[in-house]
Amino acid sequence: MSAFLKKILPGGGRDALAEALEPIAAVPGLNDYILLDNNGTTVARTARFGYDEDALRRSTDALRRSGALLREYLGHEANETEPLAWRFRHGWLLIWQFGGASLLAFAGEALSLPTLRMQVNILRSRIAQDKRLRRALETAPAAAPGWWRTAAASEQERCWIDTVCRENAS
Amino acid sequence: MGLVGNLKDLSITNIIELNCVEKSTAQVIIKTRTGDAMVFFHGGNIVHARWGDLKGTEALYHILRLAEGEFRVTSDIILPERTIYESWKGLVLEGMRVYDETRQTKDRLVRDLADELTRLPGLSRVLAVAKNGTLVHHENRDDAERAYALSAFLAAQGAALSDTLHLGPLDHVTYARGKQRELIFDCDPFLVLLALERAADVRPVQALIETIRARLKSSDTAPAPEEQTEQGARL
Numbered sequence: 001m002s003a004f005l006k007k008i009l010p011g012g013g014r015d016a017l018a019e020a021l022e023p024i025a026a027v028p029g030l031n032d033y034i035l036l037d038n039n040g041t042t043v044a045r046t047a048r049f050g051y052d053e054d055a056l057r058r059s060t061d062a063l064r065r066s067g068a069l070l071r072e073y074l075g076h077e078a079n080e081t082e083p084l085a086w087r088f089r090h091g092w093l094l095i096w097q098f099g100g101a102s103l104l105a106f107a108g109e110a111l112s113l114p115t116l117r118m119q120v121n122i123l124r125s126r127i128a129q130d131k132r133l134r135r136a137l138e139t140a141p142a143a144a145p146g147w148w149r150t151a152a153a154s155e156q157e158r159c160w161i162d163t164v165c166r167e168n169a170s
Numbered sequence: 171m172g173l174v175g176n177l178k179d180l181s182i183t184n185i186i187e188l189n190c191v192e193k194s195t196a197q198v199i200i201k202t203r204t205g206d207a208m209v210f211f212h213g214g215n216i217v218h219a220r221w222g223d224l225k226g227t228e229a230l231y232h233i234l235r236l237a238e239g240e241f242r243v244t245s246d247i248i249l250p251e252r253t254i255y256e257s258w259k260g261l262v263l264e265g266m267r268v269y270d271e272t273r274q275t276k277d278r279l280v281r282d283l284a285d286e287l288t289r290l291p292g293l294s295r296v297l298a299v300a301k302n303g304t305l306v307h308h309e310n311r312d313d314a315e316r317a318y319a320l321s322a323f324l325a326a327q328g329a330a331l332s333d334t335l336h337l338g339p340l341d342h343v344t345y346a347r348g349k350q351r352e353l354i355f356d357c358d359p360f361l362v363l364l365a366l367e368r369a370a371d372v373r374p375v376q377a378l379i380e381t382i383r384a385r386l387k388s389s390d391t392a393p394a395p396e397e398q399t400e401q402g403a404r405l
Contacts, residue, residue, distance in 0.1 A: 055334040066327050073313075073320045074347055082346030086328045089338030093331060 014136045018044040020126050024119045029111030031091065035137075036060055038100040043136065051106060060102070067097050081121055096120055098127060101137045172196070173243040177236055182209075183262055185243065190214045190258040197247040200239045203333075207233045210249055216261060217252045226253035227261065234265035237302075275389050280360050281307050283382045287362075290378070292370025294350065297321070297363040306360065321354045321361045328356075342379075355379045357386060 017035070024033050025046050034045040034053070040060035042053060071078050083094040083105075092107040094116070103123075105116060127133045173185075177200065186209070189196050193214030200207040207221040209230065219230035254261070277300070284298045284307035298307035299318045308314045321343075328340040343354040347365065353372075355362045357379065364375060 051335055059331060059334055062327050062330060066324055069320060069323055070345055073316055074345075077348035079346045079348070082351075084324075084343070084345045086324075086331065086337075086343050087341040088328070088332055089341060091337065093335075093337065 014043055016130070017127075017133050017136045020123055020133060024105070024116070024123065027107075027112060027116045027119055029109070030105060030107045030116060032106045033103060035098075035101055035103050037137065038064075043101060056104070063095060063102055063104075067095065067102070081117070081124065083117075083120075096124075098124065098137050099134070172245060174241070176238060176240050178238045180241075182234055182236055182241075183266075185209075185241065186216065186258060186262060189243070190216070194245065195247065196243055196245045198241055198243050200233065200236060200241045202236065202239045207236065207239075209233060210247065212249060212252075214258075216254050216256075216258045218249060218254055220250075227256065227264075230254065230261060231265045231268050234262065235269050272389060276359070276386055277304075277306050279385050279389060280357065280362070280382060283378060283385070284362065287364065287375065287378055290374050292367040293364060293375065294367070295352075295363070295365035298357075299361050299363075301325075301359050301361060317363055318361075321363050324354060325356055325361055357382045360386075 021033065021035065021044050024030065032046045032049050032051060034049060034051075034056065035043040036056070037043050040057040045053075067084060070084055080097060083096050085092055085094040091109065092105070092111055094105045094107065096103045096105075103120065105120075107116070127137065182198075182200070185198055188194075189198070189211045191214070194211050195213060196211045198209045198211075202221075205222055207229070208219065209216060210218040216230065219226060219233060221229045221232055224232060256264075280298045284296045287293060287296045295309065295311070296307060297305070297309070297314060297317055299305050299321065301322065303318070303322075305314065305318065311317075324343045325340060328343055332338060332340055340356045342356065344351055346352075346368075349368060350365050351368055353364045353366065353375070355364070360382075362379065362382070366372065366375065
């Protein structure tokens with residue numbers, strides 16, 4: 001596969017996204033993070049992830065509804081750079097929305113929230129500037145070829161996508 | 171297989187009445203987040219109740235406050251001991267009286283402490299609401315009901331997440347609102363929503379919230395059973 005295709009296809013984009021998330025794992029007090037797409041599929045997570053992923057997947061809808069209700073309540077006062085956070089006896093669960101995807105961070109009492117917020121904002125601006133990161137977030141791994149054709153920025157990209165889809169189908 | 175259901179559909183007082191009128195010998199087990207609550211009947215009389223470390227009428231009065239939880243009634247029982255001798259009608263009436271009195275005391279406590287919270291610097295809003303939907307303390311703001319709905323929803327989601335992921339009891343939920351942050355504290359059986367300037371010191375707020383929690387706990391005639399497990403309320 002060409003380097004260009006690696007860049008634009010989901011796998012490549014998701015690898016880049018996982019790499020972009022690495023500084024978050026180093027935030028003091030952070031135990032784990034996981035990035036879930038709209039379908040509850042894991043896009044990236046800490047290697048040591050210690051929570052029940054299946055249970056989290058089942059909670060995706062509730063988390064999305066929490067975010068939607070909050071945005072509706074806040075209206076123009078909503079601030080997407082700030083997380084929705086639950087503080088439990090045994091630590092924090094913080095959620096940021098990235099388009100359709102949700103970044104969940106699990107942290108202990110020693111969490112440095114300003115550092116985490118800064119790292120998440122750096123990630124957000126990287127995503128804003130990098131098309132393949134955006135695509136990796138917006139698209140499930142099994143996205144239809146039609147979506148990729150629509151999302152392609154140029155005729156050359158569309159040709160590449162058609163070629164790959166033909167190769168995959170054969 | 172005996173009767174199985176949820177207290178949301180059939181109240182505990184109805185279950186008691188049913189068993190006493192039918193002169194049943196039976197046991198009711200209610201699954202709660204703090205362990206099994208049990209009431210034993212013999213020949214139509216309530217003869218024993220247990221919930222956590224509580225026994226007898228003390229346990230029964232707490233059980234009478236349960237509004238939800240899956241229950242099972244079985245007639246095949248071995249009575250462990252007898253701790254209750256009063257008539258069931260008297261017990262239910264007394265339990266309700268104690269419940270009302272405690273609830274009024276708690277409402278007053280939360281209202282007074284919410285007044286104290288409003289006097290803290292940097293705090294622009296205090297809303298206290300019972301989890302059953304009664305507003306206990308609020309300002310004349312149009313969005314009080316929406317704020318309550320959001321608080322209740324986010325607190326419920328927090329409780330569900332805690333059950334699923336074993337994160338321990340919910341302390342509070344927080345998010346940014348323009349230049350402020352809002353915090354929803356779980357002061358069971360109330361939720362307290364506060365709006366705070368971003369730069370404001372949250373420690374005095376937390377100290378007062380801890381006071382509210384401690385006073386609510388001590389206002390019970392006897393404390394409710396301590397959390398023993400994080401199991402779901404499912405039989």
